[in-house]
Amino acid sequence: MNRPVLAVEDVSLGLGAFSLRNVSLALAPGEVLTLLGPNGAGKSVTLETIAGFHRPRAGRIVIGGRDVTSLAPERRRVGLMVQNYGLFPHLTVAANVAFGFVARGRARRPDGADVARLLTRFGIDHLAARLPRDLSPGEKQRTALARALARQPEIFLFDEPFSALDARTRDTLREEFRAFLREAAVPAIFVTHDQADATVLADQVAIMDRGRIVQAGPVAEVFRAPANSFVADFTGVENRLPGRVVSRAGGRWQIAIGDRLLQADAPSLAAGTADVFLCIRGEDVALRSPGEPASDLSTGNRLTMRVERVIGLGALCRVVLDGGFPLIACLTRRAARDLGLVPGGHAVVEIEPESIHLLAG
C-alpha cells in the first residue's frame, strides 16, 4: 500500500469539558474519508486538530511524511472549507481566490494570471468582481474550492460545507463536489452527520462518538457490518433484533428470534457467543407475494409475515412487518405497488444469510 498522506496517530486532547481520546486515522493518496457522528462527537475538533488549531496532549500528526504536530496552521498544507464555504465577505471572488496564493510567497493580485487560470478552470471567471453575498451556493462552492486549491494543499478538510443548504441544492452540489474530488485527486476528510454524504462521497468512513473513533473502514464494510449497536443505529440499520444462538456450523449460525429460526453467516463472531443482535438493513429484506415460487436461494431464510403498515417516503417505501418479531423492509414504491401490499395482508420475506450481520449481545 502507498504511504499514507495523512496519519493521525493516537491523538488525545482536552478542551474544557470535551476531550478526544486516542484518535487514529490514516489516509492514502487520493482517498476520501468521511468522519461521521452525531453533534458533539468530536468530528470538528478532530478536523481542527489536523488543521493545527488545537495542540494534542498526546500522539502525533503526520502530513505528507512531515511531523506537523507542533506546526501553526499556516505552515501546514491543508485546505479547509467550512459551513457556508467561509468566503471573505469583504472581498470579491477574484480577491478571495488570490488569497489562496498568500502561502506561496507573495500574494497574487486579483487580476493576475494565476488567479485568472483558476477562475476559468472553475467556470467562475465571469463572477470575478462579485462579492460573495451575490453568489449562489454553487458559485460559492466553486469559489471556495478554487481558493483552497490555489494553496496547493496536501489534504482537504471539509467541515459540513453542505449543512446549511436545502435538500435539492445539497444533492446537486454534492455531485459537483464528488466530481471535483475525483479530478483533483487530493485526499480529503469530510466531516458530516449525514450518512448520505458518506455513501456518495467517501471511500473510507470513520464513525465517531463522544471523542472516540468507534469504527473505521471502507464505507460498504462499515455500513454492512457495524461493530456495535451505536454504529448500526447511526448508519441507519433499520432492524436490530435480539436473538439466541441455537447452533453453529462453520461460519453459518442458527439464530432463534422468538419461535422463528434464521440463518446468518458470521465467520468472525466468537465461537461461544450465546446472545446476539441481528442487524439487517431494510434494503436487504426482499418481499414476494405468498403465491410466488421461492427464488433459487437454497440456504436462504424464507418466512411468511403479516404486513402492518406501508409508509411512503417519496420514491421509497418502508414496509413494517410482523411475524413473531417486527421487521422493516425498504423497497421502491413501484415494487410495493406491484406486490399489492396492504395492511393486514401477508408477504413472504426472504433474507440472505450473508445480509444478516451478528453483534455479540
Next chain:
Amino acid sequence: MRSADLLADASVASGPSRPRWPAAMARPSGVMLVSWFLGSVLLAFIVVPLLGLAISQSGASLVHVAALPEVRNAILLSFASALLATSVAALIGVPLAYALAHATFPGRGIVAAIVDIPLAVPHTVAGIALLFAFGRRGIFGAPAEAWLGLRFWGTVAGIVIAMLFVSVPYTVSAARIGFESVDPRLEKVARTLGMGAWRVLWHVTLPLAWRSIATGLILTCARAISEFGAVVILVYYPMTAPVKIYELFLRFGLNEAAAMATLLLALSLILLILFRWLAQGQGRASGYGR
C-alpha cells in the same frame, strides 16, 4: 395643487377600496405607528433645543465670538485634544476589545464591567480620581514627571487624560461587538490559506470589524469634545471649549455663552459628519458594507 391632483388620480385609478400605500410598502401596523409617534417625541426632544439655540443667534454675534482669539484657541484645543484622546483610545482600547471578544478566561465579565465604569461615575468624581492618580504625587503622575518631565495638572496631557477616561468605553464596547461579529471560521480558513495570526488580523478581522470600530471611535471623539466635568477639575487652564463656554456664561451671561455654544455645536457636527463619511468611504474602498 398639482400633487393633490396626482393623489386624487391615483386613488381613482386604484379604486376607492384599495389601500393607498404603494405596493412595495406594507401598510404600517399599529405597533409601527405607535413606535413612530413616541419616537418622534424623542427626536423633537433632541432637535428642538439645539435648533432653538442655533436660531437664537444672529450671524453678527457668531462672527463676533469667532473673531475672539481665546474662543478660537479653546475650540482648536478641544478638537486637537479629542483627536489625541481618540488615537490613544484606538491604540489601547481596540486591542482590549479584541482580547475580550476572543479570549475565554474566567473573569472576562469583570474586565468588561471595569471598562464600563467611567460611564457610571459622575465626571467630577472621575476628575478628582484622576487628579489623585496623575497629580504631582500621584501613582502615575510622580513617575511621569520624574522620568518623562510630563505633567498632567494644567496641561494638554491632562486634558487628554480626562477626555480618554470618560470616552474610551465607547471604543471598547463598539469594537468588541465588531470583533465578536466576525465568524471565527473565516479566521481559521485564512490561517489555513497560509496567513499568520497578524496577517489574519490585518486582512480579515479588522476589515470585517472596521465599521463597529469606526463607530466606537467616532462616539469616543464626540464624547471627548463634549467632556466638561473631568476636564475642568484636572485642567482649568488652558481652557477647552466647554470650559470656555462655562466661563463666558459666568462672566458675561447667557448671550455671550450661547453664541460660542452655537459655534461649537456647528463645528462639532461638521467634524462628526465628516468622520462618519470617511469611515463609510473606507468601508466601501475595501468592498465591504455597501
